Amino acid sequence: MSTLVLDREYFINVFRDMLPFVDKESEHLQQLDSAIGDGDHGINLTIGFREVAKQLDTINENAADISTIFKKVGMLLLGKVGGSSGPLYGSFFMKAGKDVTGKNEVTFDEFCGMLLNGIESIQLRGKAELGDKTMIDAFLPGAEVLKQDSPEDPVEKFTAFVEAMKEGAESTIPLIAKKGRAMRLGERAIGHKDPGAESAWMMMEVFLKRLKEAASA
């Protein structure tokens, strides 16, 4: 059991980091999406997190608990992003907040549980299986790490979680897509990484960076 506790400030800071993150990676995600999709993955995430950035101060000033912060962020993404990413990331954050109502801090283990809830909701909404060449190929290997008891150290564990997701994203390169726009490409999707799997692990890395700070504080 880890003793690391994450307060609402941690989550507010993470969500504040999301817009600079998507701004920086937008072009990279667009390039991946142009190869097998319609080239707008980075743009739509930018549109969503711009809205989150715009409303984050209000959410913070209203002293929202962690559950409310996640639900609000999820609803803003759901409302602004559209496409597949909107419902998937929107559901992810909304459902991640469902078990922590009223809490202003959560233990690291509770946080892992929140992410597992989020991942489950992406599976339910997107109906994708492992190997379909979607963000699920990153999230499911990550979920396996979160469910394990070791490593005990939160930073080590979360690093392993992000690494597993990153490897999962890499694993989409040789796959034929079974969901989403790339599904229609057949064998021509082979050799290209799925942009959703890529943005998924990168987004979790934003959580990791702040987690390292929180753990060393």
Place this chain on the structure above:
Amino acid sequence: MKRLVNDGYEVVEELLEGFTKANSDYVELLEHDKRVVVSKKRGDKSKVGIIIGGGSGHEPLFINYVGENFADASVVGNVNTSPSPEPCYNAVKAVDTGKGCLYMYGNYAGDVMNFDMGAEMAADEGIQVETVTITDDVYSSENIEDRRGVAGDIFVFKAAAAAAAKGLELPEVKAAAEKANAATRSMGVALSSCTLPATGKNIFEMEEGDMEIGMGIHGEPGVRRDKIRPADEVVDELLGYILEDHSLDSGDETYVLVNGLGGLPLMDQYIVYRRVEQVLSEKGIKVYKNLVGNYATSMDMVGMSITLVKLDDELKELLDYPTDIPNIKF
């Protein structure tokens, strides 16, 4: 970039402002949701609500197919991106007259998720919403139910809207849409990419002088790339794919759409239509009616698609139903 826009992230809002001002006799935006275009010609009669929608950048699709005896509302997404669930739901709330609503849109994963969530929200309030996803793009998958929807959308919209205007109930209106969808096949060719207004960049790369047979309306890769060939050869190839997939025989009647994708001159489109008509007439397939022009675009993409609808008396009656929408006679 050869686009005349302001902030690339504001293009949808500015498009809708211009479109509704230019066509204020026909349409308006919902007061509380500026991503829903509603018809001002709905009248007060009780009928099944017809709701269409999808990403922006395909104008005149989808917003222009709102009007009298056509769609009651169109839900608007970001460029090439499906709308979010809330406007899908708000459209239902705005146009439902107690007889339920029909959602119709091209078959894309994002649209399905968002419209489904909108339908779930409406169902929570006891409003019945049915869905028909359009699957006319022949080459997008071997399985018909996995195919995407392109310019053939408009025939499905019109058939269902006519059934609703005639006062039919939701199951029959849905059946009319399904029938029109099953009778409609399309295939396109792109001679260039298109420009995303937010980045000013092409959504994919294409060498000058190349074309891609079977490319999707969002630039999804098609069958293969090749050097641009004479119009007649390209038409013959596209029609070949369509007719191989579609059971159109000598004596059948068809509604033909030659659709420009935004950047192809009308001159070229008529040259294409001329060849389509020649080939069909050689095969004894009768052109009942035709449409030539930009009906569903991909912004500034140079290219076109051909759509053939196999007609019977019921579809003819539905597709002949009088409508009144901005700018387009259909």
